[in-house]
Amino acid sequence: MASRSLRALAALLLLASEALAQSTNETVWSSFAYVFYGERTPIQGELPSSLTPLGAQQLYSQGALFRARYLSNSSLSDEDNTITTNAPIAGIERLALDNNQLSIYSTADDYVVGGALAFMQGLYPPVTGTFAYNNGGENASVLANGTTVEYPLNGYQYPNIQSIPSTDLNSVWLEGHTACAEYRSSGITFRTTSVAEKMYDATLAFYRTTFADVFPNTLPSSMLNFDYAYDLYDYAQYAYNHDRSVREALNVDRLAILRNLADIQQFDLNGNLTASGSRQGDMIRAISGRTLAAKVVAQLSTHIHSAGTANKMTLMFGSFEPFLAFFALSDLASTASSGLFRLIPEPGSAMVFELFSTVNDTTYPQENELWVRFLYRNGTDSDAPLMEYPLFGRGNSETRMRWADFQEEISAFAIQEVSTWCDLCNSITLFCDSLSYGSGSSSGSLGGTSGNGHSNTSLSAPVAGVIGAVTTLAVLGLAGTTAFVFGGLRLRRKDPLDAAKRRSSLGGFKGAEKMASDHDVSIAKSGARHERVGSWELSGPGPVAVPTPATVTENNPSGVFGASIRHHKRDDDVDSILEAKPVDPVERV
Numbered sequence: 397m398a399s400r401s402l403r404a405l406a407a408l409l410l411l412a413s414e415a416l417a418q419s420t421n422e423t424v425w426s427s428f429a430y431v432f433y434g435e436r437t438p439i440q441g442e443l444p445s446s447l448t449p450l451g452a453q454q455l456y457s458q459g460a461l462f463r464a465r466y467l468s469n470s471s472l473s474d475e476d477n478t479i480t481t482n483a484p485i486a487g488i489e490r491l492a493l494d495n496n497q498l499s500i501y502s503t504a505d506d507y508v509v510g511g512a513l514a515f516m517q518g519l520y521p522p523v524t525g526t527f528a529y530n531n532g533g534e535n536a537s538v539l540a541n542g543t544t545v546e547y548p549l550n551g552y553q554y555p556n557i558q559s560i561p562s563t564d565l566n567s568v569w570l571e572g573h574t575a576c577a578e579y580r581s582s583g584i585t586f587r588t589t590s591v592a593e594k595m596y597d598a599t600l601a602f603y604r605t606t607f608a609d610v611f612p613n614t615l616p617s618s619m620l621n622f623d624y625a626y627d628l629y630d631y632a633q634y635a636y637n638h639d640r641s642v643r644e645a646l647n648v649d650r651l652a653i654l655r656n657l658a659d660i661q662q663f664d665l666n667g668n669l670t671a672s673g674s675r676q677g678d679m680i681r682a683i684s685g686r687t688l689a690a691k692v693v694a695q696l697s698t699h700i701h702s703a704g705t706a707n708k709m710t711l712m713f714g715s716f717e718p719f720l721a722f723f724a725l726s727d728l729a730s731t732a733s734s735g736l737f738r739l740i741p742e743p744g745s746a747m748v749f750e751l752f753s754t755v756n757d758t759t760y761p762q763e764n765e766l767w768v769r770f771l772y773r774n775g776t777d778s779d780a781p782l783m784e785y786p787l788f789g790r791g792n793s794e795t796r797m798r799w800a801d802f803q804e805e806i807s808a809f810a811i812q813e814v815s816t817w818c819d820l821c822n823s824i825t826l827f828c829d830s831l832s833y834g835s836g837s838s839s840g841s842l843g844g845t846s847g848n849g850h851s852n853t854s855l856s857a858p859v860a861g862v863i864g865a866v867t868t869l870a871v872l873g874l875a876g877t878t879a880f881v882f883g884g885l886r887l888r889r890k891d892p893l894d895a896a897k898r899r900s901s902l903g904g905f906k907g908a909e910k911m912a913s914d915h916d917v918s919i920a921k922s923g924a925r926h927e928r929v930g931s932w933e934l935s936g937p938g939p940v941a942v943p944t945p946a947t948v949t950e951n952n953p954s955g956v957f958g959a960s961i962r963h964h965k966r967d968d969d970v971d972s973i974l975e976a977k978p979v980d981p982v983e984r985v
Contacts, residue, residue: 424483424485424752425751426751427466427710428748428751429712431458432719432744433511433713434743446506455518456514456517457744458515459514459517461518462518462746463519464476464480465481465482467490467491467520468482478779489528491520492528494531495555498708499695500712501566501711503574513555515711568817571717572687572817573721576680576823578673582672585671586671599625604617606654609645611635625658625660625661626661626662629657663729666717667738668724673822682724685720685721686809693803695707716745720738720740723737727789736772743776744776745776746782748773749768750768751766769784814841815831
């Protein structure tokens with residue numbers, strides 16, 4: 397309790413110094429935030445990973461804090477004043493959500509997307525009688541007869557969250573580690589290092605004893621070791637939060653040890669800059685931080701080049717790996733506050749990059765007048781502050797740096813091209829294959845767009861082949877439909893009795909007109925005639941078995957994919973889909 401009070405006091409003093417340092421003329425123009433998802437069900441166990449109500453509340457709380465900082469022109473509440481300061485973004489909609497001003501990205505995991513929605517509910521809560529100017533303003537809610545219509549759920553606001561799967565090349569910027577084969581290989585190699593082996597031996601008894609006491613017969617014994625440090629902590633933390641008996645049996649001390657071991661493991665897996673993949677010095681374990689840093693610069697650059705109209709706020713929602721990677725790359729993990737930046741972030745944590753100027757003007761400043769600062773909030777507790785920290789080994793008095801200096805520092809390790817990521821990761825994703833084989837294609841640069849704003853990429857041979865095949869099928873389908881509609885092609889169910897009447901028991905190409913003396917013949921090259929007996933093509937002598945037609949009822953569609961042929965009771969002789977009488981086939985040679 398005392399430590400928490402001291403932490404709150406220190407945060408309050410730091411925030412007070414920040415408020416004094418901020419000029420009254422300071423203007424925030426854009427904000428980029430990467431947010432960790434909230435509590436979810438554990439990876440291990442029988443439950444699928446999904447966002448819990450607590451996790452949703454954590455993200456909602458974080459969104460509400462962002463609202464207090466960026467969307468409020470008035471003074472903050474006493475509670476908010478203890479954890480942040482007021483820094484409204486110039487020109488952003490305060491009450492009504494305008495999706496044109498925001499860029500929101502999320503991984504495709506449902507618990508991440510759900511958390512993003514909860515965050516947006518806190519950032520832009522439901523509101524009535526207010527509509528964004530770019531969305532039509534109040535006129536959009538008023539009908540011609542004078543009736544005012546509100547959005548459902550008392551004015552619920554609908555954010556445009558772009559969910560990006562790992563098969564999309566844009567996932568590189570959001571979760572650069574996920575599809576990176578070299579990152580995975582390096583993680584496996586970590587298990588054989590002397591550090592990991594020593595930790596394995598030193599903690600094996602602790603893991604087995606703890607899980608035997610608290611979670612007997614829940615996880616395989618082969619998992620109860622340091623190799624699964626994060627999974628075991630994740631499992632224990634969830635149970636500690638939701639099961640009273642587990643909370644009593646596990647106790648806070650053993651949970652803290654599990655957490656500490658997971659921190660050690662994950663920082664080495666994501667923040668060890670000396671570990672290399674296929675290339676010496678490629679910092680493969682921090683790959684997610686290298687791509688995220690490039691995205692930060694790209695989003696803020698787009699904002700600057702639009703003179704402040706685009707990307708007023710960028711929000712990215714994902715896992716904790718990019719946090720640890722960026723902490724290591726930016727020297728945050730090597731400073732006096734390194735203890736904080738070597739830990740797995742608490743659920744709902746956020747790191748923020750703000751672009752601001754020290755001139756209070758309605759016109760957008762020149763690029764050389766722009767500054768950047770980094771802020772971090774570990775968790776969403778009521779006493780967890782959003783605080784500034786210096787980047788790249790600078791002193792505590794240098795928490796702010798010029799935009800040009802920030803770009804230069806980031807460029808030292810950021811990965812700007814998807815093709816570079818593909819090479820470093822030895823990735824086998826489809827988009828990497830496309831970039832490798834595409835002739836003259838774009839390398840997937842963050843800034844690789846043409847003057848009209850569209851990506852200047854060409855298709856690779858494999859992708860072009862797929863498109864060609866689909867196009868061919870589409871053309872054939874169109875031709876078949878045309879023949880069906882305009883060419884007299886019909887589908888008809890034949891009566892087996894009629895078929896039997898028209899078919900001679902002798903078979904053969906003459907059908908009912910065939911005589912017993914007629915033979916199925918073929919003519920050889922020499923001109924000699926050869927009798928063909930029992931020809932399967934021409935239904936040789938002997939009775940012909942007539943297959944029983946498939947029964948098609950009115951309410952029972954055919955099982956043929958793409959076709960639903962129904963029998964109409966009102967006309968037993970007509971089975972044409974277009975209700976036209978079938979065309980009788982010509983049955984003579």
